[in-house]
Amino acid sequence: MSQTTEDAAYAAFVEAAWHRHLRTATLLTGDRHRAEELLQDCLVKLYVRWRRMSADDPHAYLRRMLVNGNVSWWRRRRRELLTDEVPEAPGPSAGPSAPSAHRVDQREELLHALRALPERQRAVVVLRHFEDLSEKDTAAALGCSVGTVKSQNARAMARLRAALRENQEATL
Structure with missing residues (x-):
């Protein structure tokens, strides 16, 4: 495969898989913004390995990267001072x-x-x-x-x- 063909295949994969893997990352991290960062970091790492992914399942590989990336982030975060109380989530702005x-x-x-x-x-x-x-x-x-x-x-x-x-x- 040529470089442009591989890039096009990768772009198609990201476009098709973005929402699915963002949901997984959001559920893993518990935070939408953190999930977007995690997914973007993993997608960059996946792009570097994309040429070698021909026989592997990229969805399974990406899921594994998301889990491992979240665990790594969580381990680094454990060193920070955590509080006992969770801040309240903002309520809906309009009356549903x-x-x-x-x-x-x-x-x-x-x-x-x-x-x-x-x-x-x-x-x-x-x-x-x-x-x-x-x-x-x-x-x-x-x-x-x-x-x-x-x-x-x-x-x-x-x-x-x-x-x-x-x-x-x-x-x-």
Whole structure:
């Protein structure tokens, strides 16, 4: 393949995959802006390796890069001083209808509970339930065994259920 053909193939891949992988990055990081930075960093690294990606699955490779990049960022961040309280998320500026407001509240509760999970558990939940990967594919993306994926998923789901149940009881 010539350089321009490879560049065109890469550009087509990015255009087709951007929204899908941005959603994954957002769920992994818990922050849209951080997710965009993470995805852009990973796409730059993927471009450098693009010529060697002929037989590999670029989506799987990019997912693995997103998970690893987020873990690296999280490890660097752990050295910073963290506070016990999470700042409140800004509310909607316009008055939405009651049903859509309820969905927004549920989504915010889920995202808050997802952010509270340890990094490994969050990665498993995102890849298994949002990316709809099999246990085997999730294990390959995370570089661990299928058994680890199963146990991390079970723990994460239990924590999510408990957090959502507590939140629901608190609002009653």
